[in-house]
Each structure stands twice: as C-alpha cells, then as structure tokens.
Amino acid sequence: MKKVDNVTQSYFDDLEAEDKEIQFEAFKNITAAIKEEVDWAYEVWDQLRDWLTDTDNHRRSRAAQFLCGLAISDPEKRILDDFPALWEVTKDPRFVTARHSLQSIWKVGLAGDEQKEMVMRHLVDRFQNGADEKHYTLIRFDMIQCIKNLYDELKDETLKQTALELIETEEYGKYRKKYYSVWK
Incomplete structure (x- = not known):
C-alpha cells in the first residue's frame, strides 16, 4: 500500500480550508483522481468511513462520494462491510447530502x-x-x-x-x- 502523495494529501487537507473555493477545488481534484484505480485508498479509508457519521453534512457527503469512487481501489473488499454505513448517507436528513451520496452509489458496482x-x-x-x-x-x-x-x-x-x-x-x-x- 502506497502512502498518499503530497499533492493528494494537500487536497484532503484543503477540504478543511476556510475558503469554500479551495474546498471545492480540492473536492474536484480528489474526484478526478479516484476515477481511476489508486494505490492509496486505504491510507484515507478509515477517515472517510468515520466521516460517514460526522456531524458536518459536508464531510458525510464527501466521504460517501469518495468511498463510492474508491471502491474500485479496494482489493480487500472493505466496501462490503462499510456499505451499510455508506447507504445510510443516501438517506441523510439533509436532502442535498443524501442526493449527492445516492448519485454516486453506482460506482461501488464497478468494483x-x-x-x-x-x-x-x-x-x-x-x-x-x-x-x-x-x-x-x-x-x-x-x-x-x-x-x-x-x-x-x-x-x-x-x-x-x-x-x-x-x-x-x-x-x-x-x-x-x-x-x-x-x-x-
């Protein structure tokens, strides 16, 4: 398993930035990176899984979307165990969070x-x-x-x-x- 490179780590760090433009740019860059298989999925997996139940709806939404995309980079099939928590976000009380999660759920099926x-x-x-x-x-x-x-x-x-x-x-x-x- 490879460690997240500095550029990718900076994207994850930027998700927590005060500036919404920086957050959005980081989100787009991570989303683009995980369209293909990556070798650093497990370096961020546990954090993302924890974010599925975070009090911040942005973290829940991002975590769900990222885990859906990372399913293709999951040879251990962790997604099978984590799917119930991921599916719960598709029913989030915040409709926009639920909808973004649901719209990404199909990517798990590519794994x-x-x-x-x-x-x-x-x-x-x-x-x-x-x-x-x-x-x-x-x-x-x-x-x-x-x-x-x-x-x-x-x-x-x-x-x-x-x-x-x-x-x-x-x-x-x-x-x-x-x-x-x-x-x-």
Missing part, C-alpha cells in the same frame, strides 16, 4: 460482481419499498440514473432489463415517462 449485486439489491429494494420518502420521485429518478450509469460502464443487459422492469411498476405516466427518458 466487482459482488459489489454490483449488492448495489442493485439496495436500489431495487428502495425503488420498490421507499414510497414514503420525501422527494420520492426524484430519488427514484436518481436510482434509475444510477442503474443507467452502471449499465453504460459494464454493458450488462440485465441491468437495463431490471431498470425497465422497475420503471414499468411506476403507476403515474408522467413519472414513468421521466424515468424512461434516462434510457433514450
């Missing part, structure tokens, strides 16, 4: 079949059983988009079929049409 199946189980269950959630049609849209993103990366036809079957369960035509628009 392997076991991770993909876990993500899909959670998405399908929530799509089918989460109707009492606030902003549920928006959450459903995000879940369909997550499946589409995963499909675009993996070209797994079962993902597309699952999404289309979920869309068909939507009773309101206007929302069904909106969800289908993701697959156009």
Whole structure:
C-alpha cells in the first residue's frame, strides 16, 4: 500500500480550508483522481468511513462520494462491510447530502460482481419499498440514473432489463415517462 502523495494529501487537507473555493477545488481534484484505480485508498479509508457519521453534512457527503469512487481501489473488499454505513448517507436528513451520496452509489458496482449485486439489491429494494420518502420521485429518478450509469460502464443487459422492469411498476405516466427518458 502506497502512502498518499503530497499533492493528494494537500487536497484532503484543503477540504478543511476556510475558503469554500479551495474546498471545492480540492473536492474536484480528489474526484478526478479516484476515477481511476489508486494505490492509496486505504491510507484515507478509515477517515472517510468515520466521516460517514460526522456531524458536518459536508464531510458525510464527501466521504460517501469518495468511498463510492474508491471502491474500485479496494482489493480487500472493505466496501462490503462499510456499505451499510455508506447507504445510510443516501438517506441523510439533509436532502442535498443524501442526493449527492445516492448519485454516486453506482460506482461501488464497478468494483466487482459482488459489489454490483449488492448495489442493485439496495436500489431495487428502495425503488420498490421507499414510497414514503420525501422527494420520492426524484430519488427514484436518481436510482434509475444510477442503474443507467452502471449499465453504460459494464454493458450488462440485465441491468437495463431490471431498470425497465422497475420503471414499468411506476403507476403515474408522467413519472414513468421521466424515468424512461434516462434510457433514450
């Protein structure tokens, strides 16, 4: 395992800067770095896992998004054990935090079949059983988009079929049409 290089460490340090522009630049740089596999994931993993339950919603959101991205850099499959805490952030009391986390959750599925199946189980269950959630049609849209993103990366036809079957369960035509628009 490689230690986080100085540049990357400075990005993590800058997440705590007073200046919001510096924080945002650091966030963008980390997000760009973890689009590919990195060899320093475990150097920051525990801190990010701890941030999932931090009192600061920005830390919760960043931690969730970063852990989702780092799943491809997780040969020990730690994400399997940490996923329940990560999934909880997709239901955060702060809707923007929940939504940013949910919109990134599909990336966990890129880490392997076991991770993909876990993500899909959670998405399908929530799509089918989460109707009492606030902003549920928006959450459903995000879940369909997550499946589409995963499909675009993996070209797994079962993902597309699952999404289309979920869309068909939507009773309101206007929302069904909106969800289908993701697959156009």
